[in-house]
Amino acid sequence: MKHDDLALFKKVLIGSLYDESAWTFVSNELPDPKVSWLIQLKQRALAKFWQILARRGLYLLRPLPYDEDLRVNGTDWPLIGYSMIGAKRLDQLQIAVETVLDENVPGDFIETGVWRGGSCMLIKQLLNLANVSDRSVWLADSFSGLPPPKDQFDGKDISDIAFLAVSEAQVRQNFARFDLLDDQVKFLKGWFFDTLPDAPIDQIAVLRLGWGSLSFHHGCPQRPVSSRGTERLCDR
Numbered sequence: 001m002k003h004d005d006l007a008l009f010k011k012v013l014i015g016s017l018y019d020e021s022a023w024t025f026v027s028n029e030l031p032d033p034k035v036s037w038l039i040q041l042k043q044r045a046l047a048k049f050w051q052i053l054a055r056r057g058l059y060l061l062r063p064l065p066y067d068e069d070l071r072v073n074g075t076d077w078p079l080i081g082y083s084m085i086g087a088k089r090l091d092q093l094q095i096a097v098e099t100v101l102d103e104n105v106p107g108d109f110i111e112t113g114v115w116r117g118g119s120c121m122l123i124k125q126l127l128n129l130a131n132v133s134d135r136s137v138w139l140a141d142s143f144s145g146l147p148p149p150k151d152q153f154d155g156k157d158i159s160d161i162a163f164l165a166v167s168e169a170q171v172r173q174n175f176a177r178f179d180l181l182d183d184q185v186k187f188l189k190g191w192f193f194d195t196l197p198d199a200p201i202d203q204i205a206v207l208r209l210g211w212g213s214l215s216f217h218h219g220c221p222q223r224p225v226s227s228r229g230t231e232r233l234c235d236r
C-alpha cells in the first residue's frame, strides 16, 4: 500500500463506502427506560422474537439511512467495517503514530478494547508503510464482549450484545485479509483486569483506550509502562 491509498483504507475501516453499513441489528437497540411501559413491552417482545430468529440463524435488520456525521464522529455502529471509532479518531490515531515514529518516542502500540480490530489494523498499516518492524501492536480484549457493570456508576449493561463480541479468530482473519497479520501483531486475551497488569510490554508509545476500558482503571494495579511522550487516546 502507498501513502495515497491510506485515505481509502480508512474509509474501508469505518465502512463509510457503503450505505448498508448504517443498517443495524434490531438486537442492538437498547430498551429505553424513558419511554412508556407499552413501548418498553413492545421492545422486549421484539428482543425475544429476535432471539428466537437468531437461534435459527436469521437476523432482523433495520435499514437506517447512512449519516456521514455519525460516521465521522464515531457515534454509530457500522454493520460493515472494522472500526466504530469514526473518521476523526482514526485521523487522530494516525497523527499519534506518525508523531511517535518521527520523534523516535520508544515503545509499542496498544489498544484496550479492539472490537473487529480496525484501529490496530491502521497502526500496523502505518508501521508497514514506515518499514518499522521492531515495534509491536498489542490487541487487548476479552474477544467475547463487555463485562456486566460493577455498579450503578459503571454505565448500561450491554454485556449480552453479541455485536460487540468479536472472537480472536475473527480479528486475526480481518488482519489477514489485508496482509497485516504477522509476529508484530500480539493478542492479550481476557478481561483487562487480568491481562494488563502482567502484560509482557516494556514500553508503550501510543495507548488507545477503547470504549469500555475506563472502568478497568478503577482499582487495577497500574504499571509504569508509559515512556516519555506517550500518546494516550480515548474512544469517549
Ligand SMILES: C[S@@+](CC[C@H](N)C(=O)[O-])C[C@H]1O[C@@H](n2cnc3c(N)ncnc32)[C@H](O)[C@@H]1O
Binding pocket: 082, 083, 084, 085, 111, 112, 113, 114, 115, 116, 117, 118, 119, 140, 141, 142, 143, 144, 145, 146, 147, 164, 165, 166, 190, 191, 192, 193, 210, 211, 212, 213, 216, 235
Ligand atoms: C466499543 S468496542 C471497541 C471499539 C474499537 N476500539 C474500534 O476501533 O472499533 C469495546 C471492546 O472492548 C472490549 N472490552 C470492553 N471491556 C472489556 C474488559 N473489561 N476486558 C476486556 N475487553 C473488554 C469488548 O470486547 C469490545 O471488543
